[in-house]
Amino acid sequence: MILGHSYLSSLNPEGLGTPLAESVTSYIPRLCKLHSISFSTFLSDILFPKMGTLSLVNSIKRGCSRVYTRPYAFNGVSNFTEKIIHTLELLTLQKNLIYITLLPLRNIISCQNVFRHYRAWCPICLAERKDRALTIYEPLVWTIKAVRSCLVHHISLRTQCHKCGNMLPVIARHVQNGFCSTCGHWLGLTDTNNKYPVDPIPDFDSWKDRNIGELISILPETINITRNETLRTVLTEHINLHYKGSASAYARSAKIPKATISRWQAGTALPSLENLLKISYRSQTPLADLITKGRLQKDAKVFDYQDSESLFPASPRKTNDFDYAYVKRHLESVLKSKSENPLSMTKVAENLGYTKKTLYKHFYVLCRHISAKAACHRKARKEQRLGQERLFVEKVAEQLHIEGVYPSYDAIENAAPKKGIMRSHESRDAWKNKLREFGFENGG
Ligand SMILES: [Zn+2]
Ligand SMILES: [Zn+2]
Numbered sequence: 001m002i003l004g005h006s007y008l009s010s011l012n013p014e015g016l017g018t019p020l021a022e023s024v025t026s027y028i029p030r031l032c033k034l035h036s037i038s039f040s041t042f043l044s045d046i047l048f049p050k051m052g053t054l055s056l057v058n059s060i061k062r063g064c065s066r067v068y069t070r071p072y073a074f075n076g077v078s079n080f081t082e083k084i085i086h087t088l089e090l091l092t093l094q095k096n097l098i099y100i101t102l103l104p105l106r107n108i109i110s111c112q113n114v115f116r117h118y119r120a121w122c123p124i125c126l127a128e129r130k131d132r133a134l135t136i137y138e139p140l141v142w143t144i145k146a147v148r149s150c151l152v153h154h155i156s157l158r159t160q161c162h163k164c165g166n167m168l169p170v171i172a173r174h175v176q177n178g179f180c181s182t183c184g185h186w187l188g189l190t191d192t193n194n195k196y197p198v199d200p201i202p203d204f205d206s207w208k209d210r211n212i213g214e215l216i217s218i219l220p221e222t223i224n225i226t227r228n229e230t231l232r233t234v235l236t237e238h239i240n241l242h243y244k245g246s247a248s249a250y251a252r253s254a255k256i257p258k259a260t261i262s263r264w265q266a267g268t269a270l271p272s273l274e275n276l277l278k279i280s281y282r283s284q285t286p287l288a289d290l291i292t293k294g295r296l297q298k299d300a301k302v303f304d305y306q307d308s309e310s311l312f313p314a315s316p317r318k319t320n321d322f323d324y325a326y327v328k329r330h331l332e333s334v335l336k337s338k339s340e341n342p343l344s345m346t347k348v349a350e351n352l353g354y355t356k357k358t359l360y361k362h363f364y365v366l367c368r369h370i371s372a373k374a375a376c377h378r379k380a381r382k383e384q385r386l387g388q389e390r391l392f393v394e395k396v397a398e399q400l401h402i403e404g405v406y407p408s409y410d411a412i413e414n415a416a417p418k419k420g421i422m423r424s425h426e427s428r429d430a431w432k433n434k435l436r437e438f439g440f441e442n443g444g
Contacts, residue, residue, distance in 0.1 A: 007090075007091055007092065007093060008031055008034075008035065008046075008091045008092050009031065009034050009035070009092065010092050010093045010094060011027070011030060011031055011034065011092060011094070012094070013027055013094065013096060013097060013099070013100045014026075014135055014137045014139075015137070015139060016096055016099050016100070016220070017099070017217060017219075017220055018216075018217050019139075019141060019151050019210075019213030019214060019216050019217045020139040020141065020151065020152075020213075020216075021099060021100055021139060021140050021141075021216050021217070021219065022100045022137045022138070022139060022140065023074075023075050023100055023101075023138055023139060023140040023142070023143050024074045024075050024081075024084065024085070024088070024097070024100050024101055025071055025074050025075055025138070025143060025170050025171060025175075026100075026137045026138035026139070026177050027088075027097070027100055027137075028042060028047075028074075028088075029175045029176055029177050030135070030137065030177060031092070033176060038173055038174050039171065039172065039173055039174060039175050040060055040173040040174075043056070043057075043060050043067065044056075044057050044060040044061050046091070047084065047087060047088070047091075048060070050087045050090070050091065051083050051084070051087050053083075067171065067353065068169060068171045068172065068173075068351070068352065068353030069117065069169070069171075069323055069326065069327075069352060069353045069354075070171075071115050071116070071117060071143065071169075071170035071171050072111065072114065072115040074101070074170075074171070075100075075101050075102060075115055075140060075143050076101065076102055076103075076111045076114070076115065077101070077102050077103050077105060077106040077109075077111045081101050081103055082103060085097045085098050085101060085103065096220075098223070099219045099220055100140060101140070102114070102140070102219075104219045104220070104222045104223045104225075105215075105219070105222060105291075107225055107226050107227060107228070107270070108222060108225060108228045108231075108270065108291055109270055109271060109272065109273050109276055110269075110270040110271065110272050110273075111273070112272065113145070113272070114144055114145060114146075114272075114273050115143050115144060115145060115170075116142075116143055116144070116145045116159075116170065117169065117170065117323075117326050117330075118159055118167040118168055118169060118170065119138065119142070119143075119159070119167075119168045119169070119170050120142045120143075120147075120157035120158065120159045121138060121142055121157060121158055121178075121187055121188075122142070122150035122152070122153055122155065122157055122158070123158055123162075123187060123188050123189045124150065124152075124153045124155065124188075124189055125150060125152060125153065125188075126178045126186075126187055126188030126189070127188035127189035127190070129178075129188075130178070130188055136177045136178040137177050138177050138178075139216075140216055141209075141212060141213050141216050142157060143170060144212055144273075146208055146209075146212060146273060146274065146277070147208070147209045147212050147213075148201065148205045148208075148209060149201045149205060149206060149209050151209060151210065151213045154201055154206065155199065155201070156199050156201065158187070160333075161180040161182065161183060161185060161187060162185075162187075163180060163183050163185035163339075164180060164182050164183035164185065164337065164339035164340070164341065165336075165337040165338045165339050166180070166182045166183070166333065166334065166337050166339060166343075167329075167330065167333045168180060168181050168182060169181070169330075169351055169352070172351055173350070173351075181351075182339070182343070182351075183339065183341065207281075208277060211277065211280060211286055211287035211288070212273075212277075212287065214286060214287060214288040215287050215288050215291070217288070218288045218291070218292055221292050222291055222292065225291065225292075227267050228267070228270075228291060230289075230290060230291055230292065230293065231264065231271070231276075231279070231290055231291070232264075232265050232267070234279070234283055234285050234290055235261070235264065235265060235279060235283075236265065237283075238250070238279075238282070238283040247261055247262065247265075254278060254282065256275065256278070260275075276290060322354075322358070322362065324362065327352060327354065327359065327362065327363070328363065328366070330348075330351075330352055331348070331359070331363055331366045331367065331370065332366065334348055334370055335366060335369055335370050335373065341377070342370075342373045342374045342377045343370070343374060344370075344371065344374040345359070345360075345367055345370055345371045345374070348370060386424055386426045386427075387426075389416075389421050389424065389426065389427050390426050390427055390429075390430040392416065392421065393412055393421065393422070393427045393430045393431050393434070394430050394434055396411075396412050396415045396416075397412060397430075397431060397434040397435070397438075398434065400412075400415075401434075401438050406440075407431070407434065407435065407438070409422055409431070412431060
């Protein structure tokens with residue numbers, strides 16, 4: 001590596017101050033590409049040593065770092081994210097990298113369970129940027145779980161590679177924006193002239209997606225907010241206007257514990273993104289205004305919460321230790337995948353950032369099936385290759401014989417596109433049969 005003690009390229013983050021601001025998990029792959037290193041090498045040789053997190057360096061080198069399963073550590077609001085941004089800014093001399101994370105919202109929302117574990121993308125956005133020779137990057141808004149559609153093209157974001165069928169972890173050893181980290185295929189539309197099937201996006205989903213996009217576009221305005229006074233004002237106004245000032249009545253209607261609402265109002269707890277969306281939806285105040293401006297529309301209608309309840313499904317439980325649900329989903333998707341090249345358990349474990357032993361311990365049957373599927377595929381591939389080699393040997397032997405040249409072992413080996421074709425029994429048997437057929441008694 002030529003980096004030595006020098007800084008990294010001072011790469012500008014894309015889309016700052018817009019709903020399509022870049023994510024750190026897109027910015028780092030761009031840096032890596034520029035310096036021709038993999039994501040994992042960047043983490044283990046540059047970023048983590050600079051951050052002084054040596055335990056992570058070692059775990060990445062052993063190939064089983066849990067960093068791979070924690071994209072929120074990069075794009076989120078934790079001290080770890082702050083450290084990453086601080087270090088990246090030192091390395092690149094950029095000043096605005098905080099806006100490619102949700103860090104500016106650290107005093108405003110609680111970011112638990114906000115991020116996807118898998119990448120999501122709009123194939124049209126990718127294709128359009130490629131066509132116009134613009135930088136290919138993946139916006140922060142695509143990493144947020146609640147966002148379902150593209151803000152520009154209003155189509156559902158894709159979450160599976162159309163070539164290999166795999167879901168793609170946000171962080172993997174070799175991530176390149178716009179490309180599948182499993183099979184390397186381009187994730188954008190290949191022909192923008194072809195009409196892309198447009199699936200209707202429910203109004204509520206586009207409302208939610210648009211609001212989250214607006215929130216991302218105002219990140220630079222939220223940086224100095226240490227306490228969300230606006231939320232307090234809007235909430236109080238809304239409760240006064242529609243619930244005669246009774247926080248209990250609001251809590252009952254919104255199905256949010258009253259104590260939780262009191263803590264938000266007192267500023268001792270932060271609402272989740274999901275809850276902020278609920279408040280925004282009920283008070284008809286755009287999400288971004290709920291943070292920076294906050295004027296409640298006086299004629300706002302009170303939504304029937306019974307109806308909107310189904311729009312906000314309960315979030316899945318998360319455990320701190322082994323991310324059981326996430327790993328299970330991943331293994332199931334690997335098993336279901338119709339990839340031409342099924343992944344081995346070694347590769348799956350590597351992608352997930354757990355050891356094979358851990359995966360077998362929790363999901364023995366699933367792991368056995370994945371392993372059997374890969375083995376079966378390897379066997380079929382081997383048989384196919386041997387068959388092709390046998391045909392090749394026969395063809396070359398015949399050709400040489402016609403030309404009056406003795407089809408020797410070396411002559412055939414030399415005619416092959418790569419070395420070692422005569423090493424297999426199958427090839428040698430085919431060759432000996434041909435020799436016998438041509439009348440060379442002993443077949444070699
Ligand atoms: Zn798009
Ligand atoms: Zn793929």
